[in-house]
Amino acid sequence: MTDIDAVWERTCKVFPILKKTLSETSVGNEDIEHVIRELSALGLCESVYESAFIEFDFILRQQIVPRFWKHFESVPDPDTGFYNFQLAVHELYSDFSRAQEVLRRLTLFRQVCRLKNQEKVAKSEEATFDELFRSVLLSQLAANFNDIVYAFYKVSFRIFANSYDNNDQDEFAEDMIELNCNGCGKETERCRCQELVCAFNTTNKHLYKMHLLDKLAGYTLTNLIQERITAHVEETCKGVFDASHIKNLQKWLDTIVINWLTRIFNRGSSKISEGDGYTHNVIENFRIKLSYFLYETYAKLIIDQFFNIIIDFPDSQLAIDDLKVCLEKIDLRKHLIKTLKQSLEARLLHPGVNTMDILTGYVAAIKAIRHLDPSGVLLETTTEPIKEYLRKRSDTVRCVITGLTEEGPTDLAEELAKSETLKENVDVKGKDEMLNWEVWNPDPIDASPVPRPKRTSRSADIISMVVDIYGSKELFVNEYRNLLADRLLVQLDFNPEKEIRNLELLKLRFGDSLLHSCEVMLKDISDSKRINSHIQSDLNYSNGKAFPISSLILSSQFWPAFNKETLELPDEIQDEFKKYTTSYEAYKGNRTLVWRPVTGRVVLEIELAGRTLEMTVNPTQAAIIHYFQERNEWALEELSGLLKIPPSILRKRISFWQTQGLIKERDTDIYTLIDEMEQSQVDPSQSQEICEEDESESAMASASDQREEELQVFWSYIVGMLTNLDSMPIERIHQMLKMFASHGSGVEFTQEELKNFLQRKVREYKLIYNGGVYHLPK
Amino acid sequence: MKVKIKSWMGVATWRWIANDENCGICRMSFENCCPECSLPGDDCPLVWGACSHCFHMHCIVKWLNSQPNSQQCPMCRQNWKFNIQ
Numbered sequence: 001m002t003d004i005d006a007v008w009e010r011t012c013k014v015f016p017i018l019k020k021t022l023s024e025t026s027v028g029n030e031d032i033e034h035v036i037r038e039l040s041a042l043g044l045c046e047s048v049y050e051s052a053f054i055e056f057d058f059i060l061r062q063q064i065v066p067r068f069w070k071h072f073e074s075v076p077d078p079d080t081g082f083y084n085f086q087l088a089v090h091e092l093y094s095d096f097s098r099a100q101e102v103l104r105r106l107t108l109f110r111q112v113c114r115l116k117n118q119e120k121v122a123k124s125e126e127a128t129f130d131e132l133f134r135s136v137l138l139s140q141l142a143a144n145f146n147d148i149v150y151a152f153y154k155v156s157f158r159i160f161a162n163s164y165d166n167n168d169q170d171e172f173a174e175d176m177i178e179l180n181c182n183g184c185g186k187e188t189e190r191c192r193c194q195e196l197v198c199a200f201n202t203t204n205k206h207l208y209k210m211h212l213l214d215k216l217a218g219y220t221l222t223n224l225i226q227e228r229i230t231a232h233v234e235e236t237c238k239g240v241f242d243a244s245h246i247k248n249l250q251k252w253l254d255t256i257v258i259n260w261l262t263r264i265f266n267r268g269s270s271k272i273s274e275g276d277g278y279t280h281n282v283i284e285n286f287r288i289k290l291s292y293f294l295y296e297t298y299a300k301l302i303i304d305q306f307f308n309i310i311i312d313f314p315d316s317q318l319a320i321d322d323l324k325v326c327l328e329k330i331d332l333r334k335h336l337i338k339t340l341k342q343s344l345e346a347r348l349l350h351p352g353v354n355t356m357d358i359l360t361g362y363v364a365a366i367k368a369i370r371h372l373d374p375s376g377v378l379l380e381t382t383t384e385p386i387k388e389y390l391r392k393r394s395d396t397v398r399c400v401i402t403g404l405t406e407e408g409p410t411d412l413a414e415e416l417a418k419s420e421t422l423k424e425n426v427d428v429k430g431k432d433e434m435l436n437w438e439v440w441n442p443d444p445i446d447a448s449p450v451p452r453p454k455r456t457s458r459s460a461d462i463i464s465m466v467v468d469i470y471g472s473k474e475l476f477v478n479e480y481r482n483l484l485a486d487r488l489l490v491q492l493d494f495n496p497e498k499e500i501r502n503l504e505l506l507k508l509r510f511g512d513s514l515l516h517s518c519e520v521m522l523k524d525i526s527d528s529k530r531i532n533s534h535i536q537s538d539l540n541y542s543n544g545k546a547f548p549i550s551s552l553i554l555s556s557q558f559w560p561a562f563n564k565e566t567l568e569l570p571d572e573i574q575d576e577f578k579k580y581t582t583s584y585e586a587y588k589g590n591r592t593l594v595w596r597p598v599t600g601r602v603v604l605e606i607e608l609a610g611r612t613l614e615m616t617v618n619p620t621q622a623a624i625i626h627y628f629q630e631r632n633e634w635a636l637e638e639l640s641g642l643l644k645i646p647p648s649i650l651r652k653r654i655s656f657w658q659t660q661g662l663i664k665e666r667d668t669d670i671y672t673l674i675d676e677m678e679q680s681q682v683d684p685s686q687s688q689e690i691c692e693e694d695e696s697e698s699a700m701a702s703a704s705d706q707r708e709e710e711l712q713v714f715w716s717y718i719v720g721m722l723t724n725l726d727s728m729p730i731e732r733i734h735q736m737l738k739m740f741a742s743h744g745s746g747v748e749f750t751q752e753e754l755k756n757f758l759q760r761k762v763r764e765y766k767l768i769y770n771g772g773v774y775h776l777p778k
Numbered sequence: 779m780k781v782k783i784k785s786w787m788g789v790a791t792w793r794w795i796a797n798d799e800n801c802g803i804c805r806m807s808f809e810n811c812c813p814e815c816s817l818p819g820d821d822c823p824l825v826w827g828a829c830s831h832c833f834h835m836h837c838i839v840k841w842l843n844s845q846p847n848s849q850q851c852p853m854c855r856q857n858w859k860f861n862i863q
């Protein structure tokens with residue numbers, strides 16, 4: 001037995017691991033071989049070899065790994081964190097190196113005694129140990145480990161980036177002697193960057209040799225770099241739209257980030273040796289992944305600021321060009337569309353923004369977005385809400401016209417001036433497109449799948465896009481005509497030269513035929529002036545008149561339809577108009593006048609006790625007060641019968657005089673002239689609102705009235721459909737009518753407009769609406 | 779109270795005094811102009827025939843020119859004679 005004990009003693013001397021220690025003993029190879037022969041004679045080779053690995057496992061679990069992780073128990077400040085990590089790795093590495101000697105001896109052991117399972121042992125001792133080493137290490141991972149690794153690499157990155165910057169800007173360095181080093185944060189004189197870089201390189205080298213770099217640092221490194229990239233992109237690119245950043249960003253990535261990573265993975269050197277394919281691959285993978293990340297980050301930054309880019313356009317072209325480059329690499333279309341829609345909505349589409357500003361924003365958006373995506377698909381998708389919103393604002397056409405005809409922020413006038421040259425280019429361009437049919441690309445899938453009726457060409461110019469708010473230039477011109485009619489007849493505040501100039505500009509753009517009516521309208525106004533002065537000079541007329549009449553004489557076929565408001569003037573006033581008509585007939589032979597009493601403007605002088613009021617009112621108001629001159633008190637019914645105004649509207653008209661303090665409602669629907677003594681007590685300042693509301697009324701049939709007229713064309717179709725199909729929901733009716741419309745009249749309408757029309761038919765008892773469907777009354 | 783009208787700006791549409799609404803040749807309203815014209819009224823006047831039918835002057839002249847042999851009113855086929863009123 002003593003023999004065996006002695007052999008064991010000798011064995012332990014060669015393999016101290018069997019006594020649970022890595023402490024080295026200096027033993028020659030002959031000693032090792034001697035021990036092996038002894039063990040072999042005793043048949044113990046195999047069990048000793050295996051015990052050695054069992055002890056490795058034990059030492060790793062109980063000593064080495066816990067000691068390593070103990071360094072990370074306390075929460076460190078970044079400074080000590082750096083040293084902690086360095087120290088921990090250093091210790092771990094010294095254990096790891098000592099284990100290498102043991103492994104070497106074990107390898108020898110296996111080879112000399114030709115262990116039976118030698119064939120089976122495919123892995124080397126080193127590989128077996130490595131695996132064990134890593135799995136034990138990771139099984140005891142400290143909770144805050146990633147923070148410490150993060151702190152370690154962050155310090156190093158800062159030093160590295162800083163040294164790079166310093167090299168880059170030598171010329172400024174002298175002017176900018178800073179108190180603290182940008183790298184390590186210590187006072188410049190005590191800068192420890194050099195020392196830290198050394199420690200950093202050593203630590204990485206150790207990790208690399210232990211095959212731990214990727215396992216321990218890979219994840220954190222990626223996070224850290226991504227964070228650095230985000231910060232760098234923000235710092236250098238945010239709010240700077242007039243420069244292209246891509247080249248610099250790519251250069252920054254390639255030099256600073258990739259160089260730094262190379263040093264980490266290449267044991268401190270930035271030059272990877274020719275044969276080192278592994279490191280090459282690691283770095284190349286990083287480069288690809290990080291490039292994507294860089295482009296994505298930059299693209300998102302641009303997208304987030306896209307509203308500002310729109311406003312800055314064309315100064316922001318370079319930022320858009322950058323975004324284009326990014327989008328070629330990364331598909332962010334969905335994100336782009338969503339973000340863009342949201343920001344346009346948030347910045348433009350609410351009641352606080354005036355229409356001109358929305359329009360200006362819309363024009364800028366058209367320019368900027370089309371620069372980004374000339375196909376027009378993106379534009380169509382993102383600006384639809386703006387168009388819809390503008391369509392609902394009542395002053396949009398006015399703003400468009402103003403924009404088209406006056407210098408202003410919308411640039412529309414400038415665009416209009418361009419439009420002549422544009423027309424000439426259209427043919428040439430069309431030809432080009434035909435020649436290029438081979439490289440034609442289908443629309444991206446986010447192009448709206450349902451083709452809308454009368455889609456304007458996607459590459460249409462800006463004015464077409466603005467006009468497209470109304471769906472077609474016909475509808476736009478129609479709106480313009482209504483607006484012009486109102487200005488000419490109701491507001492009377494137009495400047496004829498300016499209107500004519502506007503019209504000429506619009507004709508250049510939309511063609512003479514569409515705007516012909518407007519031309520006649522303007523001519524009517526100037527003709528009226530001439531006719532007027534002729535009639536005034538007609539002595540037969542001017543000698544007999546009670547008050548001066550002037551008239552706007554319109555060519556009915558060329559004006560938009562008037563609304564159906566009625567008014568019958570008192571006889572003595574009507575007589576005056578008859579005199580005027582007689583003079584007109586004499587002048588124009590075979591022609592006569594049909595008056596529209598409700599429209600116009602009357603200047604009155606109202607004499608009250610002690611004071612005289614001069615006011616400008618509309619004819620209805622004039623007629624009302626005229627009747628109160630005859631009699632102090634009127635019942636609503638009675639007055640309504642005389643004036644031929646429905647009571648509900650008349651009540652509204654009388655309220656004008658109530659706010660003027662001349663009339664009061666003594667009893668329900670009984671109106672009395674206020675006693676002249678009382679009159680002075682009424683505060684006329686209240687009157688403002690109602691007057692203004694009154695002013696804004698239009699003489700023309702509203703768009704919805706006109707729509708209903710147009711839809712009347714379809715009434716017989718609707719009756720036919722309902723006769724055959726009994727009952728139908730509105731969607732169905734709308735669909736079928738659209739089919740008819742596309743072949744027939746060319747009238748377009750929304751479901752909403754159709755609904756208004758059908759509801760009117762319901763009110764007229766021509767339709768019944770029940771349970772969501774329409775049917776005909778039996 | 780005394781109300782005095784100082785001035786009244788009214789609005790009217792002009793109309794031909796004719797016993798029909800549309801020109802029997804071009805089918806356009808008389809208050810519109812004939813297809814050859816762009817401005818109504820003075821620039822595209824109406825004329826009456828002895829038969830009391832009336833047309834855009836440009837329309838009837840064109841019509842008569844296209845009928846070299848017989849100068850008839852296109853409505854009633856009576857011989858056309860301008861009625862100078």
Ligand SMILES: [Zn+2]
Pocket residue numbers: 801802803804805806811812813833834837
């Ligand atoms: Zn005619």
Ligand SMILES: [Zn+2]
Pocket residue numbers: 811812813814815821822823834836837
């Ligand atoms: Zn004519």
Ligand SMILES: [Zn+2]
Pocket residue numbers: 827829830831851852853854855856
């Ligand atoms: Zn005739």
